[in-house]
Amino acid sequence: MKNVMRDLFVALLVGFALFLSGCASESETPKPEAPKVKEKILRISTTTDPTSLDPRLVRDLPTVTPLHMLYEGLKRATFGGKIEPALAEETTISPDLKTYTFKLRESKWSDGTSLTAHDFVYTWKSLLDPKFPAPNAYQLYVIKGAKAANEGNGSLDDVAIKALDAQTLQVELESPTPYFEELLATHFYLPVKQDGTEPNNLISNGPFMLDHWDRNDELVAVKNPQYWDVDTVNLDKVVLIPLDDHTALQMFETEELGWTGSPMSTLPADTLDALQSSGRLAVAPAAGTYFFRFNTAMTPLHNKKLRRAFALAINRKDLTQHVIQGNHQPALGLIPPSLGFFVTGYFQDDDTTRAWYLFQEGLEEIGISKDELPPIVLCYTNGDRNHKIAQAVQQQWNKTFGISVKLNACESQLFFDKRKSGAYQIALGSWFADIRDPINFLDVFKSRKTSTNNTGWENVQYKTLLELSSLEMDQEKRKSILRNAEGVLMDQMPIAPLFYSSLNYLKQNDIINVYLSELGYLDFKYADIGEIVEES
């Protein structure tokens, strides 16, 4: 008994060492043979593992990139925001602008079978099936009969998606939709093959196909030999690796990664300044805006002048240059300039004089004095950056108005709950566009009941303008209608715009032709790893 303990301990150690070495040799990857031609492998870090490879189920932004790698839809967005034909070789639009007929090119799935219009019919109808839980179903509501079918008020057969023959797809819309082709380039409209969405046996049709996916470890996609345009694809392999942000940066420095940062992950905030001054940081605009929501249903922010006062008193230049890093731009309107539509602002940044007057007038209108003002609380989700923004703005408002706004940092779900139930006064928020069209931003506040609104604000003129814009097919006229709508929003100020978002990333110099969409995803169809390009 006495010796047993010691012997047991030693035996345990020895056994453990053997066990470990066994484990190690099992999982040690065999040395690859020296390749004859250097394989073009692009390694990217992501913050989280992709949530699913079925485009019908995906809502989170980081997973959109692998979807665009593996699948292809009717249209593709590419450099400069242009929409080019993908599977839809020819598109014909009816004179009433409601019927789209697509002539599909001959193409195959990764398992060799032909891709036909029936696959699109299957995918889109399954999305709308109320028995299939698709969060993205509402993106198809522009199609006639879609909303009714999805809500159980109509049959799927009445949805206006038809395969006229194997290579011809026809879709009828509820009403003319100027941004329909933008929609077709998003992941919401990607086709899937029936029973081909199991990750172990994924059948896809895009430039790349799934080689293997070790969850939380790496996702490896290789060039898809069945892709119709396979000769344009240069990369041999794309590898997505979930990594901690700091670790990813270190691996980028040791050249184990080709790309890190937006859109799939975030560069550590404290490194942005250093990266910027060393000239290695790459910046691109994002189609996203951060703003404060005001609860217009609660005193005292039901008063428009007070809202405008708070909005005008913010010094956005200080915020973007000093408080938060990342090359974000002060926002003087809701719609970011990256959508290529508008460039001038609706008010002046840091207009403290006017803000003070508005503040006084607002108080008078309500009939209270500054000291009688009920305590105002600013809510936001926990996070370093949000915290800094809140503190900075708190001080700005204190300096201008002499009042002390309370800060309330919450856990994210608690915050969403507060926001939905209107149990807040000022809340930090953001919106990132689904498509490159301003209406996507303006629709957020369309009516009081819109789920994305949460400000309790509604305006008849605003709603009417938005609806009018959908009927207007002339680009310029439509732009001016939308601009009018934005004007109404900025006058009423149920929200105070803060800044337009930017994508900050690091990319090795020899990687070229990657399309980074303002919508927050990467497209590698034309990407290449070439000779080191001398950066001027």
Added chain:
Amino acid sequence: MQTFPEELFLPAELELHHEEVIAPSYSFWKEIWNNFKQRRVAAVGLVVLVLLSIMAVIGPYLTPYTYYDINLPLKNQPPSTMFWFGSDDLGRDIFTRVWYGARISLFIGIAAALIDLALGAIWGGTAALIGGKTDEIMMRFADILYSLPYLIVVTLLMMIMGPGLLTILAAMTIIGWITMARIVRGQVLHLKQQEYVLAAQALGASLPRILFRHLLPNARPHHGNADAHHSLSHICRSLPKLHGAGNTSPNSQLGNDGS
């Protein structure tokens, strides 16, 4: 034959005075204090702690800055005559913020350590001493509490109590005492067989008396762990912060500035 004088055989006188203990007698606490003074390391530690506490109290008054004045053009300055510890990324004086935060950190750290110590020691000690079914129930209760997803409990506390100092304290102590209880239980299980415990029981000592007077003081490791918990407290504060249980800014705590 040798003769012995008679004086040698006179009866001895009764000495009724007892044996005298020459060394001064110490009370329990005096003994701890003496041991403490002997250990240089412990003494140094105490001095450091006292210094920190003094600085926590007077530190923020030594500078012309408050802990919340934001001064963006002067952000991220290295230590200088203007900012003794430099400025943070919003331009606030770090010296002031560190000592202001130290108040909160020291308070929570010491309070949490004491609560965990008291609760854990009493719980674990009692369970071990009584043994049997009571031990089983008490420890299963601890196990159940320990198994619950901690973040859910913290979120719930946050919802009920709102953000604030007491919430952080509650979040830290609600689970923290369990590890202490386990350690103390282990020690007491081992110690309760000692003779002095049996003697105390034979003399009719009550359970609390045995526990507090005899067992706990001898379960030395748990004293040593009080300081471990003190440091743990500092660390753990970052976890509830994830769920907004902390003070609303611009209050600072050491965890805030450090991380």
Added chain:
Amino acid sequence: MREDLRYFLGKLSTLFLSLFIIISLTFFLMKAIPGDPFADEQALPTEIHEALQQHYGLKDPWYTQYGNYLVTVITWDFGPSFKYRDRSVNDIINKGFPVSAVLGLEALVLALSGGILLGTVAALKANQWQDYTAMLAATLGISIPSFIMATLLQFFLSVKLGWLPVARWGTFTQSILPAVSLAAMPMAFIARLTRSNMLEVMQQEYIRTARTKGLSEMTIITQHALRNALLPLFPYVGQLAANILTGSFIIEKIFSIPGLGQWFVNSISNRDYTVIMGTTVFYSIILLGAIFIMDLLYGLMDPRITQRS
């Protein structure tokens, strides 16, 4: 024998009762906090949100939901994750646990052997330089948070010196840094506890008796002193083992290790109910099991404590 069997069965039934209480409490606590798996910064249209909730049974009355959860636990089939729709919770646990367990085992062996060694040396050479260095190391180990230790090690040993890989999992060399970071604090804890206990034990009479019997110092330490010094640690080690084996969120995050640790934390902010239930049940079983085994061992090694007092 009958007595032992009854004792064992009694313990087992207590275990099941505890498990049942944990499952139930977790369910009700989970439902008590607001939020659901589909709420996000960019909100879904209300009808779709409600349809999704309806589809997954989140709108059913509480007793129906509770009943369903109990069934999933009993059948050991927790269903798919809400956030990662094509992964089942069972799959997540089956893939993640072995990774965390191997890492945990490495760290545990390191912590136990290192801690006991350090503590014993410190006790035997009390108040000498060995004691002071060992205790300094122990204090550092307890005070420095594991994520700072991990980042420092990663920075110096990986990035600067290049001796060890930066992150990820698969080979033995990749496991060294995370195991060391994980083992640091428990090792320090165990070292301190061992030192305290050894100091006590070495004063005991039976040690003196053993010396007079002529036993070598080494024998005394390993066969008499250590055993009595280490026994009180058993309950703590049970809890420690359960925690380490099921994965540390921070270490696995920093070294990008595909273990189970991240699921415990992320599932809660995601309100991924099935994952929360699955991981909690899994963890409870491991914890209760580990404590049960350690209590049993403790009882075997020191028969005195099982005597009714």
